[in-house]
Amino acid sequence: MYFASDNTGPIPQAVLDALVQANTGHAPAYGADPLTTEVTQSLRDLFEAPDAAVFLVPTGTAANSLALATLCPPYATTFCSPVAHIHLDECNAPEFFSGGAKLTLVPGNDRMTPDALRATIANEGTRGVHGPMRGPVSITQVTEAGNVYSLDALNALCSVAQEFGVPVHLDGARFANACVALGCTPAEMSWKVGIDVAVFGGTKNGLMGVEAVIFFDPDLARTFELRRKRGAHLFSKHRYLAAQMAGYLRNDLWRDLATTANARCAELVDSLSGIAGIENEPTANMVFASLPRTTHQRLMAAGAQYHLWSGNLDGTNPDDLLTARFVCDWSLQSEDIARFHALLRN
Template sequence: MNFASDNTSAAAPEIMQALAAANKGYAMPYGNDPAMDEVRTRIRKIFEAPEAAVYLVATGTAANALSLAILTDPWGAVFCHRNAHVEEDECGAPEFYTGGSKLVLVEGEHAKMTPETLRKSITSTGRSGVHNVQRGMVTITNASEHGTVYTAGETAALCDVAKGFGLPVHLDGARFANAVVASDAAPADLTWRAGVDVLSFGGTKNGCMGVEAVVIFDPARAWEFELRRKRGGHLFSKHRYLSVQMGAYLEDGLWLRLARQANAAAARLSAGILTVPGAELVHPTEANAVFASFPRAGHRRAIDGGAAYYLWPFDQPLEGPGDEKLSCRMVASWSTTEADVDGLLSLIRGRG
């Protein structure tokens, strides 16, 4: 019953089979392998973007930081939600790879920016000329860090604000598959048709061993990305092991099936928690993460019974009055079973 993160799950069998099959013979390095040609073709077809440039890296941090670096200058502001992954969980990598650009934090409930909050932040930036960072770019996280999802319309509304100021847009899609399944929208409608210029398209959190794609919808930016990827130490020599992961992930809609399983498990867990006396959701459950609050006694039973998840925020003590509420984050993965969910709920209720 591990709900600590979708990063804790194993790789999907289809991914491991692809890796084993690739581990024979020889293949050209640095992305010149035949499997990478197939990946480009599949991603272009999925996103209805025949001219898109496609590159692979091994981590989401690399995908995000390198993407931001091709979209803004070192003196530019990167507008993101206050709880965006680039702000909370990347150890200054965006600032490092961009050469010093500043993250400007935008407000909004449930980790989602609104056109109004974004416009306010952009408008108030760079008003004193050379004395300020300049307006640089916007980055959106979908699904968000609080498990919520931007619809195609919401994404387009944010992009419209950005474009009104002449700013490019990046989408952090570490859990993009979960967002696609949750919104039932076409990948193109959640990205370039809405105004997104560059997408970090995640695989690792959704069943891959370790691979992320960077999809650049304006190929004019591609060469700079190639240079930054190499200079930043993220060009894999034995690239075929990235290529075959992404290839298997995309084959026959596996990426959507895995995300659908994770989202369904989270929905089951969310519904079950709401039947616990005193429980409530802190954020809506729209993808594969559940943010909930319920009495401390339930948390103690669950954790003592072997369940793994995070109290959220982290600084809440597990010791104290049993009826006092503590909030938490629980994340379902592609491999979360109904038995896992039901077992956790039984512990919380005191029936484990």
């Protein structure tokens, strides 16, 4: 009953097999190997983007930070949600890699609205040399609050960015889960709605550690390779990054893993319904729910693992409602959900 994070699950056997297959003989370093060539073409095919520039990096923080640094000069600002991962959970890495470009928060919740984004962008770039210039918009899909932007919502935000002539970055750490939730293709959730650079996440969906950064206009990517090297994120034995991604892409494993994770979350939501207060629209693999303190104490004592998002277990009132985050990964079984269901309704 492990719902703490989809970062913590095991690696699928098909990905381990791909690593073993790559671990023979010698191969050119720094991305000049045949596996990287295969993965680059596979990602171009998957995204229906034959000219896209594709790069692999080992972490989501590197993917987001290096992509935004490529799009945002140090005298500009990136626009994002107040709960965006790049704002709350990356230790100022986007600011560091961009040479100090600031983040400007768009008022509202985890899903930005076109009106709020338009007003926020319009408010910047108006003070000449005294204020930040307008830079990229960063959208998180799935959001940090477990919600999914519809394709129409993504298109509306990208249209606002286009009004101001600024590019759009998609933080897709849970890209696959969102694709499955929307029943769409990667192309439909990226460049077809106006995204300029997308992160195709793998680590949260079962990989050991690799993310793909995809620039749909290769002209925007000219400095990414240099930034990746300067930022110490260019692997010498690059074939081992590529092997993971190759295993992930073959036979649409990426989609199968996300489908399973989303299905387990739907089962978990069914278990929580009627007992917990569901606080998001859990169409992907994450649900936020409020339960009494005494229920959390009982669940955790029985071995359920998840994170409280508000309050703590040690309060004096057993009936206080505490919000928790539950995240499902590909390895969870229906039996795990059934055990949790039995505990919850004991």
